[in-house]
Amino acid sequence: MTRILVSLHTKHKILDLGLDLNSLHNQLQSFIEGKRFLLVLDDVSDNIRAVWADVRSVLSRGAPGSIVLVTTQLYGVASFMGTTTPIFLNPLQYDDLWKLFKHHAFFDNQSTEALEYVGRKITEKLHGLPLAAIMIAVSLRNYLDEVHWNRLLESWWWTVSSNSLRIHIAASLGVCYCELPAHLRQCLVYCSIFPRNYIFGKCELIQMWIANGFVKLNNTGGPRSLEEVASEWFDELVNRCFLQPTFWELRYVMHDLVRDFAIALTSDEYCGVDCEVVDLPQSVRHLSIDMDNMNVPWADYNIKNLRSLMLFGGLGDSKSSECYTTVGSLLERSYGTVGCLSEGCSDDNDHADITLKRSCVTIGSILRRSTSLRLLNLSNMRLDPVMACFDNHLLVEDHVAAFASFITRHHMLPHLTHLRYLDFSYSGITELPDSLCTLCNLQVLGLRSCRFTQLPRSMNSLISLRHLHADADTIALIYGIGGLTKLQELHEFRVKAEDGHRITELRDMLYIEGSLCISDLQRVANQAEATQANLSRKEGITCLHLKWDRDQPLRGKYNHFGKELNHYDKGDPLHVSLLQKNYAPSDIPGSIVNSSGLSTPDPAINILECLPPPRNLQQLKISGYPGCSFPDWVECLRYIQVIEISHCIKLQVLPPIGQLEHLRKLKSHELPSIKDVDSDVYGTSNVVFRALEELSFVSMLKWENWADAENREFFPNLQKLQIKRCYNLRVLPFMTLGVAIKELSLSGCGSYSGTVSSYLHRLTCLTHLKHFALYVFTRFIIYLFFKNNGLSKLSHYKSWSFLVATYSGSSLRTWPLCHP
Structure with missing residues (x-):
């Protein structure tokens, strides 16, 4: 059902939501109710029988003429789901x-x-x-x-x-x-141990390859990391269609026929969940098993050379091996309690207890003998969607957590000295043992969706750790994280004013890649501390978010203003004079006002000046910054593509960023102290904002002047322009703004609003006009009528989608105006 909802509504970020099955049911129903649709359910398996009644009841809410097209390899499924005679597809001519x-x-x-x-x-x-x-x-x-x-x-x-x-x-x-080289053959065959319809995460799989020693470096391609080499291998398998992309970024599936072929190629070293454990080969090295199949005499098997062990299942009664980590269950992982999908489910606590005890004994026997183990993955030990209707859902999840905790508490980890990949994600584990810190070869540690109150003091002893998959709350508990010098991902680092958590911990972490957010920067003591962060030497960082705690400067009258602003958004009138009063310079907590009434620069600029990012930075986000201006390094970001500045209430001037040749997106939100956007912002280039495509100004309450670019070319590639709650803005440089704009959103306009209609006729590429005052829109229509001797020119704008807003008393009314 989740997959159907996402496919019908592709902008719905369903992976980010915590929805149970009932919520999904309601959302899907509300989305399709009364609408005519064509829905294709491709390659449906026999598992559909358990949920089809519920899905069909929701789909029946669509408008007459809606069609559901089902493709399947099973005639029985076609007969079960179809309302017409199944059509057999012949091979292509x-x-x-x-x-x-x-x-x-x-x-x-x-x-x-x-x-x-x-x-x-x-x-x-x-x-x-x-x-x-x-x-x-x-x-x-x-x-x-x-x-x-x-x-x-x-x-x-x-x-x-x-x-x-x-x-x-x-x-x-x-x-x-x-046609595949030997290294790709090995990587492909390894994929055969995963269950049918498994959703492969790219990073997850390549880290497993590396942990098992499949990936080797050579000197022919220059200095590259193991992850870069493995990523190229993965892409090659995708290019050759052995793995196929899904509509989720960096998530892939293996076609059933390809998987069956890979299984046929496997030797006795590989054994997946499809294999009967009773027939386990003596030489198995890579094993994935269904938890319900663990009750076998493991003492009869030679598992000393076991390299990979992945456990699937929720300690339940299901015998199916096809429903673990399918699209549905992948999404259900984050939804919490799931409603009943079918009848006939029962509550059997005694059986669950027995299963738990048996599984603990079994895993203890396996791990104590598998001293060569390199990979242990417990992240898929959860209920599958078919069995998720048990009333004791939370109890079963507790059993999963108890099972994972059994491994950590019974001194099994110290025996696994060769372990490189350990994943407890989604297991519900709440504590880690000190013995974990002895795994000096560990490269990957997964702790997603695990909640901890404390972590072992020596976590920074994991000197080989390259990937730590955990949320920001967990990472903030690590004492002396700077000791993890090989770590490649650190999505958020929270600065604290105590040893082991200062910003200086970042000094030697030179391999961090991708996105990095440094929050609570108000806790940086001085410039010396900031300098030791060594941000400029972290060449792999492409997105940097520098974040100050904005709750402190938003107290007092600013918080009151926020409430007023919320009322305004709901339609209540709000006077500009009130806004100006709320943002008087003397009211700013912590600011220094001299005799001339001007605020002196905040020491925060000295801190920010010592945090220059690497030269290859592509995205920069600065929020809550308490300074009055930015340091010079901002205008030297040669390869920057996105700049977002928000909630900087003391900021009085924008840096000269108009000369940045690759800047595509600029957002300036909640900057109430800026009065002018003048020529200094444009820099010295003859073409101002050469590559800028998206520009947004929101809640710049004192902004009055937007300088013209004079004889220079201005915004030649601008496509999206948003100006919102800029009440004092008097003039927009319409004549120099680019004519390539496709989306224009204006609300909370200043006195410039009366001149907008004469500008709109130049925007021949405009497709979206949002939040526009009715009298401005009316003047635009009248302008077109007289300019073009009629309204026929509106056919040039046939793809427009208007949202016209006016005030009527204290209520806000909107009308969509669509083309015929």
């Missing part, structure tokens, strides 16, 4: 298959007569299977030479003959597999 093959095999008409001849011969062997055509074509397009193509045409895999389509696809997959 040869001509259509050749067009598909040719499209994927050749770039920019690089085909030759000789290659096309061989390509047609290969197409004849594909039996009309589009998946096979795509995979083989992709594997050939990097080798556009006749010898290579002929060698593939003569592969022994084509000799495999059968009337079964699965055998035909296996032969094609075998050809593609032979």
Whole structure:
């Protein structure tokens, strides 16, 4: 049901919400009710039977004429779900298959007569299977030479003959597999131990490859990290269609046929959840098991050389191995209590207790003997969506937490000296033992959605740790995190005024990559501390968020203003004079007002000046900054693409950022002390804001003047412009603003609003006009009528979506005005 909701409403960030199944049910129903839709449910498995009644009842709320199209490999599923006779899809005709093959095999008409001849011969062997055509074509397009193509045409895999389509696809997959280098073959086969329909996270999988020693560095490609090499390998498997992307970023699935082929290739070293544990090979090294299958005599097996152990299941009764970490269960992970999906579920606490005890004994036996273990993953030990209807859902989750805690409390971790990957995420574990800190080879530690009140004092002894997956509250508990010098991700660092948590902890953490947020910067004692953070040397950081606690400067009258502003947003009138009074300079807590009435610079600028980011920074966010101006390094961010400045109540001037050649997005929100955006902001470049595409000014209450760019080119590529709650702004430089604007949003306008209509006719690319005063819009329509002798020119704006707002007493009314 979650997957349906996301596919119908792609802007819905369902992964970020904590919704239970009933909420999803209601949201999906409200979204489709009365609407006509076409919904395609692709590759449906037999598990749909348990939930189809509920899903169908929701889908029936759509408007007449709505259609649900189901594709499946199982005739029984088609008969169960369908309201018409199932349609059997035949393989593609040869001509259509050749067009598909040719499209994927050749770039920019690089085909030759000789290659096309061989390509047609290969197409004849594909039996009309589009998946096979795509995979083989992709594997050939990097080798556009006749010898290579002929060698593939003569592969022994084509000799495999059968009337079964699965055998035909296996032969094609075998050809593609032979084209893979040895290192990619190993990585592909490793994926076979995961359950059917598993959602692979890119970072998760490549970190598993590294932990198992699959990834090696060589000196031919220059200085690169293991993660960079593994990422290229992963992308190659995606490019060759062995893994397929989903609509979630960096999440992928493996087609059932590809997975079945990978399982067929596995040796006795790999054993997934599909295998019967009673038939466990003696030489198994990589094992994933269903928790319900753990009740076997493990003493009979040689598991001393076990390298990977992944546990799936919720300590329940389910025997299905196809529903763990499917799309549905992946999302249910963050939803909390889930409603009943089907009838017939029972509450059996005694059985759960017995299962828990048996599982604890079993895992103890396994871990004490698996001294070569490199990977232990407990993040998938949770209920699957089919079994989530138990009334004792929270109790079962407690059993999962108890199981995970059993591992940590019974001195099992010290035996796992070779462990490189340990994931307790979503297990409900609430404490970690001191013995964890002895795992000096540990590279990955997963603690997602785990809540702790304290952590071992020696967490910084994990000197090999490269990836710590935990929320900001957990990371803030780590004493002396600066000792984790190999750590590559640190999404948020909270500064504290105590040893082990000062900003100086960042000094030697030079391998941090991606996004970094440093919060509570008001606790930095002096410039010397800030300098020791060494931000400029952290070349891997691409997004930096510098954050001061804004609650302190927003106390008093500022908090009162916030309440008033909320009333205004709901439609209550608000006088500009009240806003100006609330932002008198003398009312700013902590500011210094001299005899001339001007605030002196806050010492915060000295701190910020000592926090210059790396030269390759792409995004900069500054919020709650208490200074009056920015240091010079802001205007030197050569590769910056996004700048967001918010809730800086003392800031009086913007830096000269108009000369930044790659700046695409600029947001200035809640800057109540700025009066002018003058030519100093534009810098010295002849083209001002050359690459800027999105510009937003919100709640700049004292802003009065927006200087013209004079004879320079101004915003040549601007596409989105938002001005909101800038009540004192008198003039906009309309004549120099770019004409490429597609989205324009104006509300809370100053005295400039009367001149807007004469500017709008220049915006021939405009597609969205939002929050616009009715009299301005009316003047614009009248302008078009007289300018163009009628309203026929509105056809040029047929994709416009207007939201017109006016005041009527104390209520705010809006009307959508859509094109015919």
